Amino acid sequence: MHREQTKAIHAGEYPDPVTGASAPNLVMSTTFIADSDTVFSVEGLEEGNTWIYTRWGNPTIRQLEEKLAALEEAETAVAFASGMGAITALLFHLLKAGDHAIISDVAYAALSEITNELIPDLGIEITKTDTSDAEAIKKALKPATKLIYIETPCNPLLRLTDIALVADIAHHAGAKLAVDSTFATPAATRPLSLGADFVIHSLTKYLGGHGDALGGVVLGKKNELTPLRKKTAIRLGGSLSPFNAWLILRGIATFPIRMRVHQENALKVASFLEQHPEVKRVIYPGLASHPQHELARRQMSNFSGIITFQIERGKERVREIAEKLQVIHYAVSLGHHRSLLFYLHSEELLQTSFRFSSPAQLDSWNTFAGEGIFRLSVGLEDADDLIADLGSALG
Numbered sequence: 001m002h003r004e005q006t007k008a009i010h011a012g013e014y015p016d017p018v019t020g021a022s023a024p025n026l027v028m029s030t031t032f033i034a035d036s037d038t039v040f041s042v043e044g045l046e047e048g049n050t051w052i053y054t055r056w057g058n059p060t061i062r063q064l065e066e067k068l069a070a071l072e073e074a075e076t077a078v079a080f081a082s083g084m085g086a087i088t089a090l091l092f093h094l095l096k097a098g099d100h101a102i103i104s105d106v107a108y109a110a111l112s113e114i115t116n117e118l119i120p121d122l123g124i125e126i127t128k129t130d131t132s133d134a135e136a137i138k139k140a141l142k143p144a145t146k147l148i149y150i151e152t153p154c155n156p157l158l159r160l161t162d163i164a165l166v167a168d169i170a171h172h173a174g175a176k177l178a179v180d181s182t183f184a185t186p187a188a189t190r191p192l193s194l195g196a197d198f199v200i201h202s203l204t205k206y207l208g209g210h211g212d213a214l215g216g217v218v219l220g221k222k223n224e225l226t227p228l229r230k231k232t233a234i235r236l237g238g239s240l241s242p243f244n245a246w247l248i249l250r251g252i253a254t255f256p257i258r259m260r261v262h263q264e265n266a267l268k269v270a271s272f273l274e275q276h277p278e279v280k281r282v283i284y285p286g287l288a289s290h291p292q293h294e295l296a297r298r299q300m301s302n303f304s305g306i307i308t309f310q311i312e313r314g315k316e317r318v319r320e321i322a323e324k325l326q327v328i329h330y331a332v333s334l335g336h337h338r339s340l341l342f343y344l345h346s347e348e349l350l351q352t353s354f355r356f357s358s359p360a361q362l363d364s365w366n367t368f369a370g371e372g373i374f375r376l377s378v379g380l381e382d383a384d385d386l387i388a389d390l391g392s393a394l395g
Helices: 004-010 059-072 083-094 109-116 134-140 163-172 222-236 242-252 255-275 293-299 314-324 346-352 359-369 383-394
Strands: 076-080 100-104 125-129 145-151 176-180 198-202 216-220 279-283 306-311 340-345 372-377
Touching: 004 059, 004 255, 059 076, 059 216, 059 242, 076 083, 076 222, 083 109, 083 145, 083 176, 083 198, 083 216, 083 222, 100 109, 109 125, 109 346, 125 134, 134 163, 145 163, 163 176, 216 222, 255 279, 255 306, 255 383, 306 314, 306 359, 314 340, 314 372, 314 383, 340 346, 346 359, 346 372, 359 372
Parallel strands: 100 125, 100 145, 145 176, 176 198
Antiparallel strands: 076 216, 198 216, 279 306, 306 372, 340 372
């Protein structure tokens, strides 16, 4: 079996049989010449059929899916137009009226919001739980529980969940485990090898790596994802553009190298912030001060590039800090080659995205976030330049 850098470059790719082109082709056609006996409905679609229509499948998108499956050591993958496209398709595939799902109480904001309202409105019961607490998950289980959905590290707290432990809990209850591993990436963690049934990534982040292409993916076993592609992905229509697939393929070629630099830079920047007099607290899985550092060391072979930190009067100082930054961009998103910083105010997030049902959940939020946190996505710039930029902005 090839090692990671070789897989990142070669998996899913092959020279063009007609032209001999070494780089993967960009196939922008929406439709393909079909055999005269081709059926018109997706019901007749079988995996491995010839190409018919790009919403059903496309050669460039398929090369990306094969590469991602190799990196994640999955049987197969289904790509989507965005990370939320992947999440939504998985939820609609697995859950129906009368079912129950346990969802991480702190997760990507759009997932939190869709499971606050839209999914429950369909007659699906949702319980929001601190998934770092195994006992809380066990207490939340019900006979109708079909899915446990976690993020590790979670967005934006960088709180971790023990994947192997939760997989065991899920399977004993007859439920599936889905893991959003966007922050960790396959460079750090392979959830399927720890017992997860599905892995989700926003390809917009580290795997694409350059901030220029939206994408998402669900990975897992063929017998699960073949019906997902047919009955949910194709019909919901969240199809990845072949051009974006081609851009993400390009980005993945340098993915393992980039992740090594993201981690190296983040460790240096996190250590600097931890010693800065204006900084109250730094959360980074690679620091010994992270509350779950031992789990991080056991579950992650790369600590990734996301840091959160608290300062006094964070909300009052955001504008001043944003205006002083010269290298780091004050912007949302993460996992790009350039560094990005954004402030997340606790009061606002707790009114819009996150709904806690117990004092313990609020306590966990306060432990990690306080009144608000800066989320810093450490890029590939020289670490000393990032440190100087933050030092100047913080004062």
